[in-house]
Amino acid sequence: MIAQHLPILQIVLPLMAAPVCMVIRHPQVVWIWATLITFLCLPISIALLVQVMAEGVIVYELGGWAAPWGIEYRIDKLNAFVLVIVTAIGAVVMPYARRTVDTEIPVSRVYLFYTMLLLCEAGLLGITITGDAFNLFVFLEVSSLSSYVLISFGKDRRALTAAYRYLIMGTIGATFYIVGVGLMYNATGSLNIYDLSKLIPELGGSRTIQAALAFLTVGLGLKLALFPMHMWLPNAYTYAPSAVTVFLAATATKVAVYALIRVTYTIFGTVDILEIVPVQDMFMVMAVIAMFVGSLVATYQVNVKRMLAYSSVAQIGYMMLGLSFDTVTGVAAGIVHLFNHAAMKGGLFMALGAVAYRVGGVRLEHMAGLGKKMPWTMASLVAGGLGLIGVPLTVGFVSKWYLIQAALEKGWWMIAVLIVICSLLAVVYVWRVVEVIYFRPVSEIAQEAKEAPLSMLIPTWVLIGASIYFGIDATTTLDVAFAAARTLLGDGG
Amino acid sequence: MRQKIILRVISKFLIPYILLFALYVQWHGDFGPGGGFQAGVIFAAGFILYAIIFGVATAREVLSATTTRVLLVIGVLLYSGVGVAGILLGGNYLDYNVLADTPIGGQHVGIILVEFGVGITVAASVITIFCTFAGRRPEEHEEEYGEN
Numbered sequence: 001m002i003a004q005h006l007p008i009l010q011i012v013l014p015l016m017a018a019p020v021c022m023v024i025r026h027p028q029v030v031w032i033w034a035t036l037i038t039f040l041c042l043p044i045s046i047a048l049l050v051q052v053m054a055e056g057v058i059v060y061e062l063g064g065w066a067a068p069w070g071i072e073y074r075i076d077k078l079n080a081f082v083l084v085i086v087t088a089i090g091a092v093v094m095p096y097a098r099r100t101v102d103t104e105i106p107v108s109r110v111y112l113f114y115t116m117l118l119l120c121e122a123g124l125l126g127i128t129i130t131g132d133a134f135n136l137f138v139f140l141e142v143s144s145l146s147s148y149v150l151i152s153f154g155k156d157r158r159a160l161t162a163a164y165r166y167l168i169m170g171t172i173g174a175t176f177y178i179v180g181v182g183l184m185y186n187a188t189g190s191l192n193i194y195d196l197s198k199l200i201p202e203l204g205g206s207r208t209i210q211a212a213l214a215f216l217t218v219g220l221g222l223k224l225a226l227f228p229m230h231m232w233l234p235n236a237y238t239y240a241p242s243a244v245t246v247f248l249a250a251t252a253t254k255v256a257v258y259a260l261i262r263v264t265y266t267i268f269g270t271v272d273i274l275e276i277v278p279v280q281d282m283f284m285v286m287a288v289i290a291m292f293v294g295s296l297v298a299t300y301q302v303n304v305k306r307m308l309a310y311s312s313v314a315q316i317g318y319m320m321l322g323l324s325f326d327t328v329t330g331v332a333a334g335i336v337h338l339f340n341h342a343a344m345k346g347g348l349f350m351a352l353g354a355v356a357y358r359v360g361g362v363r364l365e366h367m368a369g370l371g372k373k374m375p376w377t378m379a380s381l382v383a384g385g386l387g388l389i390g391v392p393l394t395v396g397f398v399s400k401w402y403l404i405q406a407a408l409e410k411g412w413w414m415i416a417v418l419i420v421i422c423s424l425l426a427v428v429y430v431w432r433v434v435e436v437i438y439f440r441p442v443s444e445i446a447q448e449a450k451e452a453p454l455s456m457l458i459p460t461w462v463l464i465g466a467s468i469y470f471g472i473d474a475t476t477t478l479d480v481a482f483a484a485a486r487t488l489l490g491d492g493g
Numbered sequence: 494m495r496q497k498i499i500l501r502v503i504s505k506f507l508i509p510y511i512l513l514f515a516l517y518v519q520w521h522g523d524f525g526p527g528g529g530f531q532a533g534v535i536f537a538a539g540f541i542l543y544a545i546i547f548g549v550a551t552a553r554e555v556l557s558a559t560t561t562r563v564l565l566v567i568g569v570l571l572y573s574g575v576g577v578a579g580i581l582l583g584g585n586y587l588d589y590n591v592l593a594d595t596p597i598g599g600q601h602v603g604i605i606l607v608e609f610g611v612g613i614t615v616a617a618s619v620i621t622i623f624c625t626f627a628g629r630r631p632e633e634h635e636e637e638y639g640e641n
Contacts, residue, residue: 016577
């Protein structure tokens with residue numbers, strides 16, 4: 001009986017657990033409760049992925065109302081994969097969060113922090129699982145509102161302005177999205193994504209539908225921080241509490257990328273978009289600019305957290321570049337990079353959180369000479385950094401390998417060259433940190449520093465370990481990504 | 494506003510009817526226009542009128558911060574709990590048909606409970622938002638952090 005209701009349990013569990021945190025209120029008990037819930041969510045998503053890979057699409061009708069009238073949850077290979085990413089990161093972040101929360105969040109607000117974290121996870125999972133364009137908007141708001149609150153928890157007062165800026169940009173993004181959904185509803189009378197994908201082709205040429213596509217793309221582009229719309233991201237990631245940065249960097253933008261994939265490949269997949277608006281070309285141009293601007297700006301940051309935030313802008317560029325190829329290899333590279341980047345960036349931000357916990361800051365001067373003081377944390381930072389560069393035996397290499405392959409398949413060797421040049425820029429910003437860590441004397445601030453506690457070190461190494469494991473043996477992730485890409489592009493599967 | 498006798502008397506006279514009207518809108522929601530959201534806002538409006546005339550501190554004696562917080566939670570859990578009840582009784586999540594002997598009866602039970610949950614949470618949130626802006630608690634500025 002439970003197996004049949006797994007899709008809804010995936011959402012309802014964190015959604016119902018979040019308000020319960022408000023009643024518990026005791027910091028430690030709330031933490032145990034929230035951790036337990038995220039640990040329950042992970043096996044559910046894995047079970048769903050296994051089921052989808054074996055039996056195909058799962059449909060769950062809410063309230064027993066059949067789509068397109070009712071809301072349905074529709075799980076295919078792509079969103080089952082994204083569900084696993086989100087729940088896995090959630091389950092790893094919770095054990096890690098306890099220590100950082102103790103130092104970064106006032107005791108009286110700890111319960112609110114975990115309430116918001118669970119709500120944010122519920123929202124992100126909801127965006128991923130739902131098969132209804134309007135329901136997606138509702139979950140988009142659930143996750144966004146909770147992430148604004150989470151960012152504003154940051155100890156630095158600039159966290160408030162960062163959260164406010166994100167609030168403004170995020171609200172504009174969500175509004176654009178809902179305007180797009182409204183236009184589609186106006187033209188087709190349906191809100192169900194699967195239904196829309198059948199109705200839109202007949203109306204593909206109409207001005208309303210084109211405007212809808214434009215609004216949806218810009219709205220989600222803001223949410224996923226695609227190049228000219230990324231300005232909210234660096235400050236939000238830099239000033240948010242450590243655990244929040246890890247969670248949002250590894251999940252929020254990934255889920256927004258997923259939503260954009262849904263819009264361009266499922267809803268508008270059967271229309272030849274290129275004939276209407278050159279969306280794909282625009283994605284490619286913005287992706288390449290994002291890769292370069294993100295990496296270049298990252299090379300001269302003094303705050304390492306901020307550096308990684310700009311690197312995220314660049315990495316989002318890689319994902320979008322993969323999507324813009326419109327081929328199975330390209331889209332699969334983009335999808336697999338969702339997972340790969342979540343693992344590396346999650347691990348890297350966790351290592352930085354450990355530095356902030358022990359040393360009190362993450363500027364380059366705080367990091368000087370930490371190679372001797374915190375060997376394990378610093379090793380994870382280096383391993384994650386190698387992943388960002390794309391060194392073989394890391395997940396970064398797998399993503400870039402398939403991106404380059406996709407570019408060559410299309411005969412766009414210029415793009416392949418650009419990917420390699422951009423990786424060299426990553427060498428520059430990663431090396432700056434490595435040099436400071438290992439070849440500088442220990443700074444005055446870090447004299448007292450010692451190795452991070454195990455409760456932080458283990459989650460960090462779980463993610464970094466995953467980024468190495470799936471770099472050596474990428475068959476699992478690639479199989480899922482290729483299967484998902486084939487389904488999206490209608491190539492059977 | 495303590496010296497404005499007309500305001501005090503009139504609002505004392507009006508508040509019970511505002512609350513009563515909120516309950517009417519709440520329970521009539523499944524037959525006619527109305528429902529949990531509107532009812533919650535009307536109920537909160539009655540409460541806020543009381544707070545404006547008699548002071549936020551007096552109003553907070555009626556509904557303390559803890560009470561509104563618990564009410565916020567109860568509303569959400571009532572809504573989602575009805576959904577879970579649907580699963581336990583053999584339907585899908587939020588399937589009201591299985592909640593009573595007949596599907597139509599079930600739909601009535603389901604929507605009334607769900608709307609009641611919405612009403613409670615909306616009333617509690619509007620009151621919380623008002624009280625947060627109206628009465629700032631000074632002790633919040635002295636924040637303590639946990640053991641390292």
